[in-house]
Amino acid sequence: MTVRRILVGNLITNCYLLIFSDRVAVIDPGDCPEKILRLCGDLPVTDVLLTHGHLDHTAALGDLQDRFSPRVWMHKADEIYLNDDRLRAPASPSEPYWRYDYTATEFVSDGEKISLGDGTETITLQVLHTPGHTPGSVCYYQKDRGLLFSGDTLFKGTWGRTDFPLGDSAEMSRSLQKLFALPKDTAVYPGHGFSTKIGDEGRIMGELF
Numbered sequence: 600m601t602v603r604r605i606l607v608g609n610l611i612t613n614c615y616l617l618i619f620s621d622r623v624a625v626i627d628p629g630d631c632p633e634k635i636l637r638l639c640g641d642l643p644v645t646d647v648l649l650t651h652g653h654l655d656h657t658a659a660l661g662d663l664q665d666r667f668s669p670r671v672w673m674h675k676a677d678e679i680y681l682n683d684d685r686l687r688a689p690a691s692p693s694e695p696y697w698r699y700d701y702t703a704t705e706f707v708s709d710g711e712k713i714s715l716g717d718g719t720e721t722i723t724l725q726v727l728h729t730p731g732h733t734p735g736s737v738c739y740y741q742k743d744r745g746l747l748f749s750g751d752t753l754f755k756g757t758w759g760r761t762d763f764p765l766g767d768s769a770e771m772s773r774s775l776q777k778l779f780a781l782p783k784d785t786a787v788y789p790g791h792g793f794s795t796k797i798g799d800e801g802r803i804m805g806e807l808f
Contacts, residue, residue, distance in 0.1 A: 648672045652681055652733060657789070674707055707737060713739075747781065747785050747786065754790075777796060783801065
């Protein structure tokens with residue numbers, strides 16, 4: 600399995616492709632479906648994993664569902680974001696081109712393990728429920744490879760906003776402490792910006808929380 604980061608949408612969201620020999624799993628398809636599909640080549644998208652329900656992380660979901668009917672994973676607490684413009688696009692709720700009502704097929708819970716891949720190459724992602732940015736924000740942790748897909752919970756040098764509808768700064772504080780307890784050499788692949796490591800962020804921000 601290889602990981603490829605691509606930048607999508609006006610807010611320059613990090614979309615991650617987990618590329619296996621015969622399929623692709625997509626984390627946070629925030630926009631630019633044609634770009635995502637082009638980079639998948641001839642491989643089908645079998646799984647889409649959402650870290651949360653904001654539109655800059657889900658806007659290409661409808662196109663992927665139309666094309667492949669993948670499993671779509673998210674936390675149940677964020678399902679309400681998928682079709683509510685006030686929640687899913689709080690900075691621009693009246694944008695006219697959001698034509699899809701989105702759906703999830705699989706609802707994850709804290710600690711749940713998701714198996715992805717084919718018969719010869721399988722990885723397991725552990726779900727870490729990290730509310731704060733949204734009630735259903737999650738991170739996906741790959742222990743063996745030391746990878747964390749952190750969505751909008753943790754960035755390089757900062758953390759996700761809590762001033763949008765249903766955000767909660769106290770929950771964010773608890774979620775960050777949960778992440779800082781991971782091994783220090785864990786590579787963090789955030790929803791925006793550059794990658795980092797848990798140890799670096801814990802050293803910078805740990806005392807604040």
